[in-house]
Every structure is written in structure tokens, then in C-alpha cells.
Amino acid sequence: MKVSFNWLADHLDLTGHTTAQLCDLLTFAGIEVEGVVERGVRSAFLVVGQVVSFAPHPNADRLRLCQVDAGEGSLRQIVCGAKNFAAGDKVPVALPGAVLPGGFAIKESPLRGVLSQGMLCAGREIGFSDDADGLMLLAAEAPVGVPIHQFLEVDTMLEVEVTPNRPDLLSHLGMARELAALAKLPLRGRADYAGAALGAAAEGAIRLEDEEGCPFYSARRIRGVKVGPSPEWLVRKLESIGLRPINNIVDITNYVLMEMGQPLHAFDLAKLQGGLVVRAAVEGEAFVALDGRECALSGQDLVIADAGQVLALAGVMGGADSGVAGETTDILLEAAWFHPSRVRHTSRRLAMLSDSSYRFERGVDPQQVLGASALAVRLILEVAGGEAEEGTLSAGALPVRTGRVGLDLPRAQRLLGVAIPEAEVVDILTRLNLKDVGGLAFEVPGYRQDLQRSVDLVEEIARVYGIANIPSSMAGEFVAASAADALYDSKMGLRQRLVGQGLFEAQTIKLISQGQLEDALGTAGQLLPTLHLRNPLSDDHTAMRPSLLPGLLATAARNIRMGASSLRFFETGTVFGCTADGKAIEKDALAVVLSGPVSPAAWNRPSPAVADFAELRAVLDALCPGAAVKLKPVAHARLLLAAQVLVNGKAVGLGGQLRPSRVRALDGKHPFYAAELDVGLLVKAMNREVKFDELARFPAISRDIALEAPAELAQGKLEDFFAASKEPLLSGAVLFDVFRDPSGAKLAVERKSLAYSLTYRDPQRTLAAAEVDAAHARVVADLLKAFPVKLR
Amino acid sequence: MESALAELLTSALVDIPQAADEAALEELRLKYLGKKGSLTAASAGMREVPGERKAAVGAALNETRLGIGAALEERKAALVAARDAREAEGVDLTLPGRPVAPGGLHPLTQVLDRAVGILRRMGFALATGPEVETEWHCFDALNTPGDHPARHPSDTFYFDSGRLLRTHTSSVQVRTMEGQAPPLRIIAPGSAFRRDEIDATHLSAFTQLEGLYVAEHVSLGQLKGTLEAFFRALFGEATELRFRPHFFPFTEPSYEVDVKLCPKGQAPRWVEILGCGMVDPAVFQAICEARGDEVYHPDKVTGFAFGMGLERLAMIQWGIPDIRHLIENDVRFLGQFA
Structure with a gap:
């Protein structure tokens, strides 16, 4: 809403208030002033002048040398670039000493070798119009020598934001009423206009x-x-x-x-x-x-x-x-x-x-x-x-929209946190043209349809009293932490651990395109039906993401375009789906994407390792410290290699290597590895009671074995075998070498060698070598029985 | 005999400091003090020394042994010190270290975590709610008129089921009050969605942090004090705030809060950062109806609520000029906040 100060002056006397004061008064009463436009210049040095004659500038074809009467008894010589005037025209003249909008100060100074004793002005230069082409031509009756502001109207226009509850302010009368109440000024005229009497309804009119x-x-x-x-x-x-x-x-x-x-x-x-x-x-x-x-x-x-x-x-x-x-x-x-x-x-x-x-x-x-x-x-x-x-x-008939509203003063005082005296409250409300009808009840004027309840009056009191006058307090009751607090902390822990592995956290938009759905991975074998918007704004954002992977791949693609080679991102946030009958389902997910060098190249490591499946596995291990992470091979349409991720035996998500065709489409130079986990399941799976385990006092003895196994035998099966072994002295098995020979020279192509270091220990005593040898022999014998492997 | 010993000592004291390394020094030790060394040979001569001189020669022998031993120790210490020094020789300590993959939290997470940390210290507990909401939780319960423009499909995303993407996290206020009796002191960070074209200052999906405190006699003064304390903790003790009365359907009185920014080399300016107010009694009434009890009756409790955009906080905090940086996840951007 645009408000003119001159128009307001029809209703109240604003002299004595600066523009800045009035703007603050309105803004802190909830009527935000968004812009101030000054129209015209109020200056004794900006006067009406008359061009008596002009001649071409001796040194510049495009300039004119004017003789101007500015009412001073003698003529001024002023150089001017405009052509839209004739001798006898009245124009605004800025005399030396004038300061035009933008801080431009007028001085006597030579222009192309000829003294110019002022400036003839265009409308825009003196803020009276938007016209910048040529001089502002004044009416013939303009009195020469008189300051322009006495002849043209100088005004200030405010652009104010009126909140939807205050339609009464969408007029100059309304704004004047409000200013009168805020600044304690009397209205010049009446606060409203009387209407003519209604005539008899003419039939059918x-x-x-x-x-x-x-x-x-x-x-x-x-x-x-x-x-x-x-x-x-x-x-x-x-x-x-x-x-x-x-x-x-x-x-x-x-x-x-x-x-x-x-x-x-x-x-x-x-x-x-x-x-x-x-x-x-x-x-x-x-x-x-x-x-x-x-x-x-x-x-x-x-x-x-x-x-x-x-x-x-x-x-x-x-x-x-x-x-x-x-x-x-x-x-x-x-x-x-x-x-x-x-x-x-x-x-x-x-x-x-x-x-x-x-x-x-x-x-x-x-x-x-x-x-x-x-x-x-x-x-x-x-x-x-x-x-x-x-x-x-x-x-x-005209609707009746307001009536009488009572104020509960003690409650108002408690709500505001300050004991405003009754007299002040009544003064504020009556200044706002509410009629005090006694007993803290008020008759509300017709234009204040927003005042219907006691609390509406409280707002008026707070607005006019000013929040600056309300003392600050930090008091508050204690409340217990919630389940959401625990989940927040768990998620922040997950994030920190991934950052520790050199991953960047991405945050992508939860709305994705139809095409991006092709990238969805999800945390279980089957994705839920996708939740589509009824009124999408663009084709880029039509569906609620069922998976974080589409956003992360878009992030990877963008970074590839920008020249990045090491792509290590994760995101955690809501993913969406719906039930068969359209009911929305929301879950917290966490996804990881890895591709390219695992660390930047440097002088002492010119070609750093490039992410492989073991890197994905390492990141997952780091994500779940103290938990047993296992990958169980599965098949997945989007993945070349796919696995179910198990944490402490509970399936929490999927991971694997992206299909090379997708990587090529992304312009990726290295294989892409990704995992997507269900945060709720992950946090639950990792949630375990930690109990102190007595430190071993007696030394362990280790024995190494190298096994030749069929290439397709999953190492995990041997790992599981050792873990499940009934041998009481066996306390651990660590894989320390995997060997294959594509040439077949040292080992047949379809075979591989796996080497383990097995640890034997008795918590109560130091073992003798012979005991260990016997235990080891039992383990090896069981192993050879259980798997198609042989010792190398 | 004594003169021979003196000669031996002199020769040793000349040789030993010249030993070039620890091996040469060991050779000298053997030469002088070893089983077949000069001093051992000289000691063998003791047998021929007459009785009255044995003591004097013995003392001379001892002195020679100590003298040579001390010289050997001294030289050894010097050689070890030189060897230790050589270990660090030639190392250019200005060379870059082993490369470390950078990694970092998204700036929005960092801002969120700081804000959450401050507010938790002030006794707020976290709360959450669904992003796909009912119109009742997003609008009706929050005293929003049925034909309010915000409900229009041109402003809000809808689903075929009639549900919508919440336009503010204020719906979490409603969810929490439905499920929990007062006193309630919660903050709810989360996504909100508006059907806006994405440009330098708008996202169609953005992040808000909502706060709500409901108890007996919660006051506007407490709202003011709480927010002042929060922003001073976030932006520094000297932070200036101003509260401008405003209008929201779900609070009365309502305020917008501006924070004064003083960027270097620029004039200070006020930036709108938060909306807040005292919970409108109509909201409590809606909650009472939904719960079927009176624990939130507006005669019994009052409350304050606030909500702010985290993107804006991040942009202010780091001087980020374009909101789209926050969703593009360019590593050159993310790396600046790691």
C-alpha cells in the first residue's frame, strides 16, 4: 500500500515528525515500511528560472549557452545539454549551493571552457518526475525566482506492508487514524464520512x-x-x-x-x-x-x-x-x-x-x-x-461485524509479562477509537473487524505499549529429553563418523523427477509405491524421493561436471513411499556414494587408491563401530554387485556397485559404490549394552594356514566357520592374504588362496605348544571336512 | 711402568676423540680396554712390580683405566647425539603432509546443530512430525481460515489422498500437543515445502526450526528473553534484535524478529530472521477438541511459539549470497565449511 504524506496531511498535522520517526512509529506498531520515495527537493537554491535567450556553445556542438533569469536582478550564464526548450520557457534552476538527490552539489564551474553558473534541471534530476529526457518545463505562470517547492508539490511516499488482519489501514484515512493514535495527534477532520440516507427501494432497480x-x-x-x-x-x-x-x-x-x-x-x-x-x-x-x-x-x-x-x-x-x-x-x-x-x-x-x-x-x-x-x-x-x-x-442490509469486547486485564498482564496499569490500557484502546463502556468492556469501531476477543485487545495493547518496554525473562520449566532427542544424537553420531572417513554431507531436494526414480536404491529388496504430487510445479519435482540415491547421484554428476574426481558423499533424511491405498509412509534413511580416489593426490602419494568394494565396506565398518557388519550377496536391478547389509545380524539396508552403464551416463571415470540404510533399523541394530570384558592375562599363540579354495567360495563362509567353531582354545581368525593368479602359473585360474592367522588362548593359563598344535589340527581337520579346500 | 701408562693414556686421549663412528670407537675400546688390549697387557706387568710400589702402580693403572673409560663415554655420547641429529637431517618440515580426504558436515547441519545445542541447553527437547501432513494439522488446527491463500494448490503441494506437504514445521506443534500434556518445551527442526520457483532466495523445500513452550503463565517477556538469549549465543553477545509486531493466524500477539547485520565495509542493516508470538487461544481450543480433554484449555495454559528458516541463518552466518548453493552440494562449496 502506497501512502502519501501530503495526502495524510489532509487528516493530521505531521510537521515536527521526520520521515524516519514516522517510519519507525509505523514499523514498530506492526505496519512495516518497506520503502520510502522522496518526491522533489525542498531547497532555497532550487528556483523557477526563465530562459531569456540561448546560443550554441562555442566549443561544443551539443551544448547550449543560456542566459537565465533566476529572479536575482541580473542574468546567469548556464551551460545546458537539453534541446527541448525555447527562449521564454520556465524551467527549474539549481543555483550554486543546491544539493540534488544523490548528494550532487551544484557549483559555479567552467564547462568546456565556458563558465556555467548553475544547472537547468530535468524532472528526474530533482525528483519531481521520472522524465530524464530534456528539461522539466514549468507552467508559464510559475513565478521566477521562487523556490520550486513553493510551486511544485514536494512529497514523501511510503510503501507499507499491511498485514491481512488490518484492511482498515488500506486507505489514507485509515492510516491517518492509526498514526493519530500512535503519535497521539488529533485528527483534523472526522474519523469517518457520513452516508446519505437510503431512499425507498425502487422496484426492480x-x-x-x-x-x-x-x-x-x-x-x-x-x-x-x-x-x-x-x-x-x-x-x-x-x-x-x-x-x-x-x-x-x-x-x-x-x-x-x-x-x-x-x-x-x-x-x-x-x-x-x-x-x-x-x-x-x-x-x-x-x-x-x-x-x-x-x-x-x-x-x-x-x-x-x-x-x-x-x-x-x-x-x-x-x-x-x-x-x-x-x-x-x-x-x-x-x-x-x-x-x-x-x-x-x-x-x-x-x-x-x-x-x-x-x-x-x-x-x-x-x-x-x-x-x-x-x-x-x-x-x-x-x-x-x-x-x-x-x-x-x-x-x-449491511452486515454488522463488530460489537463489544471485554478485556481480562490480569490475564493480559500475565500474558505480556508486565503489569501495565489499567489507566494506560484504557488510554491505548481509546486512542485506537475503541469506546470505553465501563468495566473494561469496549465498543469496537466498524473498521476493526479483527478485534473480536480479549486476546485481540491484548495484541493492540502490546503493539502500542511497545515490546521494547516489556522486560525480558528467560524463565522456563524443565522438561525431560525425548525419543527424538536420542534419535537426533544417534544421527549426528552417524554423520560425524562418515565425515571422519572423509565424506561430505550433501542435502538434496526431497522432490525428484520421474526419470530420477530410475536411480532409486532403497533399504530393502522392494521399494514401496512412489508418492506423487498432485500439483507439481515442474517436471523436475514430481515425486517424493523413495531413496536418497537419486539425489546423491545428481550431486555426483554435478561435481563431475565441475571437475571433481574424488566423489565421497552421504546424505541422511526422510524418504517416502505409500501403501497400496495411498497412505504416506516416511522413513529416515542414510545413503553413501563413493567413487574415485579415496584421498587427494599428493607429492608423496601421487596416485592414491581408487575406491573399491573394500572401501565401501570400510566406510560401513567405520559407520558402525563395535558392531558386526556383514554383507550378504543378493541380486538388484540397479547394481552390478549387490549385498544386503547386516549389522549385528539385522538387515538394515543395501549396498553394492553401480552398473557400469549408469556410471558411464554420469560421465564417471571410476566405479561407483553405494549403500542405503534404514536409520531406524540401523540405530536399533547398533543399540547394544556394552559390558566390560576382563583383559586376557595369558599370552595367545597363533598359527597361520594358507588354503587353496575354489574361486567362487565366499570368504565369509570361512569367517563364519571360524566364528562358530566349537574348539574352546580358538579365540580368533584373521584373513591376512588373498591370492589369485590370472595367468594360472602359480595357481589354477579357478582357484584362490586364502591365508588366515588363527589365535589360540586359554584365559586361565599359558598354553603349551603341543596343546596349541593339537587344537589347531582339530580346527584344520574340521575345516577340510566342511569345505572343498586344501592346505597349500 | 708409570711413564708407560701415562704414554698409553695420552695416546688413548688423542685417538678416542678422533673415532669417526661408533664402530671405530668400539675398536679403540677393545684396543685399550679389551681382554687383549693395551691396558690389560699393562696390568699383567703388575706381577713384576715390587711390593712397595704395587700400590702406586695400581693407582696409576686405575687412573688410566678411568681416564680412558671417561674419554670413551664422552666420545660415545657425542657420536650418539650426532646420529640422533642425523635422523631428522634433510627433512623439509614445510612439505605437505600425508593427504587426508577432507569431508565435512553440510553447512545447514552445522547451523542446525549449533541452534539445537543452544536451545537444548535452554531446556528445549526435540520433537518431530510427518512431512506429509493433513490439512487439519497444517492449517485448521493453526487457526488458518478455510480460504486462506496458503491453502491454495498454487501455493501448497497436495497429494491425491488430500494430504499435503507441510508448509511449515508448526504442524509439529499440533502433533506434539495432541500426544503430550503440558508443560511442553520443544523444538522441531525439519523440512517445509512451498510451491515456489527455485531462485536465489527461494527453495520449494527448505528447512525450519520450530519452537514451542506451553505451560501455566508463559509470557511475551519470556518469549523475548528466550529469543534474545538464543541469538546472542548464536551470533555473539553484541547481537542486536528488534521485534516488529506482525500477523500470523496461529499466534497473537505476533512478531517478526530482525537481527542487525554489520558486514565489514557496509552499512549495518536489519534482516528479518524469525516469526514468533503467543499461541492463539483458538489453537489451544482446536487441540482440546482433538484430545477430548481440557489440559490445553486457554484458561489454564499460555504459550509462545517461534519458527525460523535455517537456510537464512546459514546465509547470514557465512555471507552466502545465493540459497541454491545449499542444495547443489558442490564440493568446492561444502569444503569451505568443513
């Missing part, structure tokens, strides 16, 4: 078919008006808030809108066929708006129609054919109260926003509808002549 959408409609007929340009004062008013004048009738309706907040509409009476009907549109009905837009209406749209056609979209916009034009002589002036939600519906559905719809959808003051009509009629008669028909045509 107005019919309300949709009283829910339009509880009240009124019209005044004025005949014999002369449509033409608006007078200077009206043009200035509209221009002061950036509105373009159209014609006197339309300008007056706009003026009343901006003055009182009540939208009006003027129809050309000659273009109406019979009486007016306010009704819901017929589905599909056609309407051409005054801006030329053609639209098909819906049954929810509220329209003003006559016998022939739809004349206007109620409260939103008038029609192309029924409005006031140059040849109009008789008008019908509408002043109505339309239901906010109906206006909002139509203006949003058709994306048709107007100053009128903006106010109606927030709620205009029912008590001002007729006052606005009366003001507009008075101005039309003054400005455009004509004769108003006696009485106001009307249908329906």
Missing part, C-alpha cells in the same frame, strides 16, 4: 440473488455529467501514490478508494439494460474485463449483470462495455459490500488482482459503504457537474 456473496448493494444515479480530465488537485493526489489519472469519474472512484478504502464502480447508465442483478455466474458464462481480458466464469463467481450481460465481476473488475467513457453522460455509481471469500475466490482463480479485490477480500468497513458513496457523489457533482437522483437505491 437492484435484485440480490446471492445474498451470501453480496449482503448489501447500493447505487446512485447521476445524470448530465461531463466526462473529461480531472482537475489539478485530483491528478496530484493520484500521482502522489503512483496512480495514472484516467478521467474525472474513474479518478474520483479511485480517489475515494484510496481515501476511505471503499472500492466503488461507475457504470455508464446508457449501456445498462434494465435493472441490476447481483448473482452467481452461470458456469461457462463469458465476460470481457475492462483490461480486455476474456474469461469463462464459474458458478462460484459473483457478478453484477443486467438483462443482457455480465457487467462486472463483483469487487474484482468492471466489464469492457459497461464502464464510463468519453461520451458518457449518465452514470450509475455502485457502492456495495461483497463477501471477502467470494471476491478472493474469483480474483485468485482468474489471477485478476485489483485495488478493489485486494480490499474486498480482506474485508471493507460496512459502516463506510454509504459514506464513500456520498463522498464520491459530492465530488462528481463538483468536478463533472450533472445532477444526482435523490436517494440511494439499495438492496439487502
